[in-house]
Amino acid sequence: VARAADLAIGTVSRALNGHDNVSPEAREKVRKAVEALGYQPDILARSLRTRRTRTVGYIVRDITNPLFSTVAYAAEATLERRGYSLVVGNTFDRPEREREIVGAFLSRNVDALILSPNEDEGADIIAKASDLGIPVVALDRESPQPADCVMTEHVDGVKSAVSYLLELGHRRIAIITGSAAVFAGRARLEGFRRAFQERGVPVPEDLCFLGTFTREYGQQVAERLLNRPDRPTAIVCGGTPLLLGLLPVVHALNLSIPEDFSVICCDDIDITRLYRPPITVVRRDMSAIGRAVAELLIERLDGGRSGPGVTRRFPTEVVLRGSCSAPKAG
Amino acid sequence: VARAADLAIGTVSRALNGHDNVSPEAREKVRKAVEALGYQPDILARSLRTRRTRTVGYIVRDITNPLFSTVAYAAEATLERRGYSLVVGNTFDRPEREREIVGAFLSRNVDALILSPNEDEGADIIAKASDLGIPVVALDRESPQPADCVMTEHVDGVKSAVSYLLELGHRRIAIITGSAAVFAGRARLEGFRRAFQERGVPVPEDLCFLGTFTREYGQQVAERLLNRPDRPTAIVCGGTPLLLGLLPVVHALNLSIPEDFSVICCDDIDITRLYRPPITVVRRDMSAIGRAVAELLIERLDGGRSGPGVTRRFPTEVVLRGSCSAPKAG
Numbered sequence: 001v002a003r004a005a006d007l008a009i010g011t012v013s014r015a016l017n018g019h020d021n022v023s024p025e026a027r028e029k030v031r032k033a034v035e036a037l038g039y040q041p042d043i044l045a046r047s048l049r050t051r052r053t054r055t056v057g058y059i060v061r062d063i064t065n066p067l068f069s070t071v072a073y074a075a076e077a078t079l080e081r082r083g084y085s086l087v088v089g090n091t092f093d094r095p096e097r098e099r100e101i102v103g104a105f106l107s108r109n110v111d112a113l114i115l116s117p118n119e120d121e122g123a124d125i126i127a128k129a130s131d132l133g134i135p136v137v138a139l140d141r142e143s144p145q146p147a148d149c150v151m152t153e154h155v156d157g158v159k160s161a162v163s164y165l166l167e168l169g170h171r172r173i174a175i176i177t178g179s180a181a182v183f184a185g186r187a188r189l190e191g192f193r194r195a196f197q198e199r200g201v202p203v204p205e206d207l208c209f210l211g212t213f214t215r216e217y218g219q220q221v222a223e224r225l226l227n228r229p230d231r232p233t234a235i236v237c238g239g240t241p242l243l244l245g246l247l248p249v250v251h252a253l254n255l256s257i258p259e260d261f262s263v264i265c266c267d268d269i270d271i272t273r274l275y276r277p278p279i280t281v282v283r284r285d286m287s288a289i290g291r292a293v294a295e296l297l298i299e300r301l302d303g304g305r306s307g308p309g310v311t312r313r314f315p316t317e318v319v320l321r322g323s324c325s326a327p328k329a330g
Numbered sequence: 331v332a333r334a335a336d337l338a339i340g341t342v343s344r345a346l347n348g349h350d351n352v353s354p355e356a357r358e359k360v361r362k363a364v365e366a367l368g369y370q371p372d373i374l375a376r377s378l379r380t381r382r383t384r385t386v387g388y389i390v391r392d393i394t395n396p397l398f399s400t401v402a403y404a405a406e407a408t409l410e411r412r413g414y415s416l417v418v419g420n421t422f423d424r425p426e427r428e429r430e431i432v433g434a435f436l437s438r439n440v441d442a443l444i445l446s447p448n449e450d451e452g453a454d455i456i457a458k459a460s461d462l463g464i465p466v467v468a469l470d471r472e473s474p475q476p477a478d479c480v481m482t483e484h485v486d487g488v489k490s491a492v493s494y495l496l497e498l499g500h501r502r503i504a505i506i507t508g509s510a511a512v513f514a515g516r517a518r519l520e521g522f523r524r525a526f527q528e529r530g531v532p533v534p535e536d537l538c539f540l541g542t543f544t545r546e547y548g549q550q551v552a553e554r555l556l557n558r559p560d561r562p563t564a565i566v567c568g569g570t571p572l573l574l575g576l577l578p579v580v581h582a583l584n585l586s587i588p589e590d591f592s593v594i595c596c597d598d599i600d601i602t603r604l605y606r607p608p609i610t611v612v613r614r615d616m617s618a619i620g621r622a623v624a625e626l627l628i629e630r631l632d633g634g635r636s637g638p639g640v641t642r643r644f645p646t647e648v649v650l651r652g653s654c655s656a657p658k659a660g
Binding site for chain 1: 383384385387392393394396399400402403406407410413415416417418419420431434435438574577578581600601603604605606
């Protein structure tokens with residue numbers, strides 16, 4: 001480019017990188033030379049100077065989970081408009097893999113990270129990333145400064161859903177969700193308990209199952225619960241993989257929803273909308289959450305925001321469908 | 331590192347990069363110094379020398395489609411073990427966005443690309459990437475040399491599925507799929523036609539709908555077809571988004587599967603397994619396909635394979651479930 005524009009290499013470099021100390025004439029010369037050559041600024045070479053790669057790492061439990069792919073889609077669409085690409089790493093709930101992927105992403109100089117860390121490992125990983133001075137957004141995790149957080153009001157949503165079941169007359173209500181060491185598991189259990197406490201009804205502690213956000217755990221608990229003579233009259237699945245684990249057990253035992261028991265699921269996916277009967281859900285807007293994650297990063301990367309982390313909270317709403325009815329007398 | 335190991339910088343660099351012309355003693359010195367310093371090789375600086383970024387770009391219609399996220403998951407799991415990360419770009423079937431994302435990925439020196447290009451744009455995009463000398467794997471697309479291809483035997487699968495419907499006695503069978511300019515659409519239509527031709531039954535050309543692989547198209551065709559007095563007795567959805575568009579129409583019209591019409595879907599996802607009745611599908615192993623894509627890239631990137639592109643073909647199988655029955659007399 002410098003040869004074609006008949007300018008010093010330093011001048012061309014300053015012009016391409018948008019520095020001020022370049023005369024308008026030189027800038028125009030560079031622009032014409034760039035056009036004529038079809039030159040694309042080499043992002044790699046530029047990265048080494050600026051220490052910026054214009055990539056954002058998204059470390060996710062499992063990108064095949066539709067909630068996480070929806071966040072990836074919405075975040076990527078927002079980031080892409082600002083010239084950032086999204087690098088995806090799957091951890092499948094294995095803390096050691098999470099740590100490895102964070103390390104790999106930091107070694108290749110990602111500009112920022114989106115994290116939903118596993119349990120207690122989280123704070124440490126976020127602190128490590130923050131030490132390197134790159135922005136971190138924690139998704140649905142209470143996180144140490146200076147990470148930004150995007151949280152969901154799980155407590156309110158589950159509390160409303162369980163209040164609705166109590167109003168219908170249910171008392172033997174079970175909840176299946178992830179570990180209490182993860183915000184979503186802890187908050188959903190909290191919402192479950194509060195609904196009982198508000199009505200002065202004892203919390204059925206023996207029907208609270210906190211394990212992992214996996215199909216396997218959903219299936220395992222469903223097999224225990226649905227074979228009991230005193231089967232619960234309603235089950236809250238605190239996470240869509242748990243519902244996906246429960247439904248095959250329902251079919252295998254030839255049970256019917258809501259005739260044999262009512263079901264509510266946290267989060268709305270194709271299967272909750274299209275199942276017969278459609279499943280009552282605690283819904284949140286995952287696309288809006290994905291956009292918010294990207295916007296928080298862009299504010300820090302390009303907008304100059306610095307300082308303490310901010311938290312954006314997203315509401316949940318209960319969407320009533322055909323999977324709930326009053327419990328059978330008995 | 332060089333100072334700590336008391337060696338020349340060139341020696342350290344050669345040792346870190348695994349060159350042969352370094353003495354075992356020097357290599358050991360470097361290893362110890364690296365350990366003591368907690369040094370992580372700076373992938374970015376190394377990238378500029380090697381022109382390698384150890385990233386693979388995956389350009390995908392929509393990562394929220396479970397087939398594509400399954401490919402991403404399987405490919406990432408395989409690539410990650412070899413030190414590569416997966417960068418994802420969504421195009422949502424917009425050819426201009428596809429072109430932009432390929433450009434953005436090439437500008438940032440991805441080492442390889444995984445592409446399922448849109449229609450006729452494809453050959454051109456693959457040629458452009460190949461000109462830059464980076465490996466390209468085309469996913470379910472017939473592609474120009476030297477790209478490698480991972481293809482699915484859609485013709486066989488749909489032919490078997492439609493033969494099964496013909497055996498059950500169906501004649502007014504509809505197919506809804508994507509454009510004939512895309513391999514999957516073209517091949518599924520071909521399989522549909524062959525099943526009729528083999529039995530000497532005329533192909534119901536008025537029931538062949540080739541549009542886009544989207545829910546919107548599935549819904550639009552379902553609304554036309556299911557409101558007709560001479561409703562087809564069976565519908566083949568050539569792509570899961572088309573089934574996801576059809577099912578809400580079935581529910582809105584209060585129709586029952588298979589009593590009112592039979593359904594077969596190409597590809598097996600949660601909804602086809604868990605729907606009541608479960609949906610008969612033409613299945614392929616998307617995880618195996620994702621792994622194959624990654625392996626083809628690794629062979630070229632790290633294994634030294636060069637030369638003309640190779641094609642790996644994956645079979646399909648029909649999985650019979652409750653969504654098909656003989657047509658009602660009439």
